[in-house]
Amino acid sequence: MTLLVKESDGTEAIKPMGMFFKPSEYKKKINLGTRCLIVDAITTLSKLKPKLSNAEWSWFAEHPQFRHIFHMKRENHRVQEMWMLLLRTTCSNKRREVRFIVNGIPIRYGLREHALISGLNCHNYPLGYKECGGTKFVDRHFKEGEFRRLEDVKANLVNIGPHRDRLNMAVQFFLGSVICAQTKVGNGANDVLELFQREVDDLDFWRTFPWARYSFGYMLKEISHTMDHFGGSVKENILWPLPGFGVPLELLAFETIPKLGKEFRVPVEGADVYCPRMCQTSFKRNGMKGVSVSEINKALGEETGIDSIIPTKTPQERTLLDDNLEDENDVDKPDIAVDSWEKRLDEGLSIFFKDMFDEGVAAREKQxxxxxxxxxxxxxxxxxxxxxxxxxxxxxxxxxxxxxxxxxxxxxxxxxxxxxxxxxxxxxxxxxxx
Structure with missing residues (x-):
């Protein structure tokens, strides 16, 4: 594999990166489903009887992080562009980021991208956060040994009425529906995460919790699980649930490949300039619930105008990143290939794998x-x-x-x-x- 670096003195070869899937898999389709239930969560909260009080509703509407989720245009998830990226996942030693190579160009999905698209806090974890909160709330509302699944939390929320604990129950339901939704639902579902059960005992502490870091780590585990499951070969027409807060990954392709963004997304009229990317655009109306892999591949074509790292567009976005990011307190594992890419990108150089571009385009045309x-x-x-x-x-x-x-x-x-x-x-x- 040859790496072409666009610089004045020609090209330079450096260590290549392995891929989980071969180009022959890039046209394969599955029914990728998300468990991030944003519309259901907001609809449930807005239809509670009696209605949430102004104080209860403002906890969400004025939350420094979650308010952006309520600003988003409510629409169906469209996840095949996410599947397009997953099919192009690179093998890497890195623990806190993923790289996808699309038409020969690597795209990074890391905390910065997660924060820029979602507006959630990516600061380091507070010391001892796993022991914070308590179990007084869940002990009051769930008997010992009783299921504490998301559907049980929802049932309690709907039936609790004007109770002093209703806001706590609503927050637990919101977190379990949106921030770290789990894979299984129904009888086979697990209880909501223990962190969410402890969280509702101290809402003030968790208000500034780095939910982007937490939800991003959860997504990385699911991506790793997905790669292990398929093992480099896709069996078509299966249903594969992808839990967690997947919106940033869902929109990553449209933000790093401007051609796809123009083809499938439109600006949201009147969007606040201080809102993150997920609030700034929405999907074009095409009479369909989603966008197919074949449509995405067709629009992608031989496009190479791709950003390896999403550039900021406005002073407000730069402020958002300054507010939500901080220096890591833990050094990530080294990876020779990825580290060399980072060095060249920091120097203002572009990266392009010519042979991967040729193989990917040829495989799609042949298929x-x-x-x-x-x-x-x-x-x-x-x-x-x-x-x-x-x-x-x-x-x-x-x-x-x-x-x-x-x-x-x-x-x-x-x-x-x-x-x-x-x-x-x-x-x-x-x-x-x-």
Whole structure:
């Protein structure tokens, strides 16, 4: 693997970086689901009866960190761009950041990116924070041995009424729904995190807690778990839940690849200039619940105008980072490749892996051709099978295959004419039977 560094004296080779997935996997699709239930959490809080008091609601609306989550435009998560990044995850010794290589250019996902997009606090943990708070609150509302799952917290919140502990219960529900949502739901779910159970005993202490650092660490563990699960090969059409506060990772591709941002995101009118990136833009309305991997790959194309590290755009963003970041009190593990990238980026140089760019683009184009060819063969086989009386199931399969024929538009007439004739014949026979 050759690294090309754009500088006046030509190119320079340095240590390459291994990848979890080969380019042949980049077109594969799964049903990636998020457990970050922002809309449900805010809707539940706003519909409590009796309504939250002004003091209770202001705890969220005026919270130095969480208020931004209430500023966001409420919309469905669109996570296939997140999946696009995960497919391009690099192998690294680093513990507190992840790198993705898209079209030959590395993209960093670290605390800085998490803070810039979310507006949450990334300061170092306060000493002894794991022992802070207590269990008086949960002991009052949950019997010993009783489930303390998110759904149980929600049920207690809805039924608690105008109780002195209602705000504490609401905060516990919010944290479990948004900041560190867990993988499993329903009967197989675990109790909400112990930190959240202890947190509600002392809301003032936890008001300034570095929730970005905590939620970011939780996300890194889930990304690592995802990589271990797939083991370099993707089995398509499975459902894979990704818990945690995934909004920053969900938006990372749009912030580091301006072309994708222009294609799928629009500015939010009237957004506060002091709000973080997640409040500044929203998804374009396209009549769909999400954006497909094929749409993202198509828009990505051969684009190389990609930022390895998100640049700040305004003085307000620089202030936000100054307020939310501080020097680490723990040194991360070294990694020769990543450290060399950081050095060159700090020097104002751009990094571009030419061979990875060529392999990724070629793999996507090759797979597109294979899908189209398979679709053509599948259509003819489906028509033949239906004519032999194998049923309408194959017809549905055939129609799905037709939708995947993106480029060979000229073949559609040859496909659709026999299909339409067959459907008309089926309808006539149904009428005669009546």
């Amino acid at each position: 597109a051709e294979e899908i189209e060819d398979a679709a053509g063969d599948g259509v003819h086989l489906a028509v033949q099978s239906i004519e032999q009386g194998e049923g309408m199931k194959m017809l549905k399969t055939m129609l799905r295959l037709i939708k995947r024929v993106d480029k060979k538009v000229g073949q559609l007439d040859e496909i659709l004419l026999p299909l339409e004739a067959f459907v008309k014949d089926v309808e006539k026979r149904k009428q005669r039977k009546k």
